[in-house]
Amino acid sequence: MRFERKYQITHLSKFAVEQAVRLHPAGFRKIFPNRQVNNIYFDTPDYQTCRHNIEGSNQRKKFRLRWYGTELQTINNPRFEVKIKHNELGRKEVTPFADTHLKDLRQLTEEVNRQFSIFNFQFSIFKPTLLNTYQRSYFGTSDGKFRITVDWDLQFYPPLSLGAFQQQPFVEKQVILELKYEEEQDALAQTILQYLPFRQTKSSKYVRGVLLGNSMV
Numbered sequence: 001m002r003f004e005r006k007y008q009i010t011h012l013s014k015f016a017v018e019q020a021v022r023l024h025p026a027g028f029r030k031i032f033p034n035r036q037v038n039n040i041y042f043d044t045p046d047y048q049t050c051r052h053n054i055e056g057s058n059q060r061k062k063f064r065l066r067w068y069g070t071e072l073q074t075i076n077n078p079r080f081e082v083k084i085k086h087n088e089l090g091r092k093e094v095t096p097f098a099d100t101h102l103k104d105l106r107q108l109t110e111e112v113n114r115q116f117s118i119f120n121f122q123f124s125i126f127k128p129t130l131l132n133t134y135q136r137s138y139f140g141t142s143d144g145k146f147r148i149t150v151d152w153d154l155q156f157y158p159p160l161s162l163g164a165f166q167q168q169p170f171v172e173k174q175v176i177l178e179l180k181y182e183e184e185q186d187a188l189a190q191t192i193l194q195y196l197p198f199r200q201t202k203s204s205k206y207v208r209g210v211l212l213g214n215s216m217v
Contacts, residue, residue, distance in 0.1 A: 001089040003186060005179040007198040014137075014152040017175045017198075021139050021148055024195050028148055032138035037151070038072060039133075040065045040105075041206050042112055042126040050129070053207050060085040062206060063126065065097060065112070072133070075100045075108075080115060089183055102131075106163045130209045131157040131165045134176075145185050146192055151176040154205065158213025170212040176203055 009017055021028050042063045043049050052060045062083040067075050078100070082093040095115060100108055105128060113126055133155045139148040154176070155169035177198060181189055193200075 001086070001091050001183045003088055003179075003181055003183065003189070004090060005189075005193065005200055006203040007177040007179075007196065008201040008203040009175040009177060009198055010173075012175065014135075014150060014175050017150055017177055018137060018139075020197055021150065021177070024192075026141050026146065026192050026195070028139040028141060028146075030138065031140040031147070034135060034137045035068050036070050037134055037136050038067050038069070038075075039131070039205075040108075040128050041130040041132070041209075042109070043129040044125070045127060047129065047210065050207055050210050053204050058087050063112075063116075064206075065108070072131075073102045075102060080112065102165075105165075109162065127162055128159055128165075130159070130206060130213070132205055132209050133169075134205070145181060146189070147180045149178045149180070151178075151205075154208075156205075156209035156212050158209070166213070170209070172208070172212075176205070 012020075042065075049061055049063065053062070062085075063081075064083075065075070065078050065080050067078040069076065076099050078097045080095045080097050084091050084093065097111070109126070109128055116126055133153075134151045135153045137150045139150070140146065152175045154172040154174065156172070157165040157167075157169045160166050177196075179189070179192065179196065181192075
């Protein structure tokens, strides 16, 4: 299980946030090239997992199909992720999916629901509730114990129907920083946290995108 400490930053650019990361005394450095992250989120018809997040439930799950790159219509090397949170600690269960196309969203949804039945989640049926994309940069300490991601250019596409998403996205100018580390490093993490010049926040891209699209009934 690991911690993900999030910072929602609205008053600084991505470049200013990255500069603060580079100047951190823990010596964070780039560990991976920047790339675009794409997600299709799935939820129940009444948005049960979204509601659990908003209500601050101690036990939460998030379901998404994730792939990387600037191509949205062709979904290459996707993986289905279940994010499981218990209070502040979380873990991911990952299942590789076959390449597909966004135009085949109905068939993709059928496959996701088939996987749900295999995993025996306590939900009846899932539907696609959000497509979002963002740019991400990656930093880490030399010992590999702490990692920081910086996300910007957040774009959210609400569903038009079960088979298509809205063509024009909602765009958010904020920057999201996440500090990630394993549970056993929590005591050491306090020295990392004190030199991050930002205020820790509760930030869910999924919830934000749903609320922007006014999708939740």
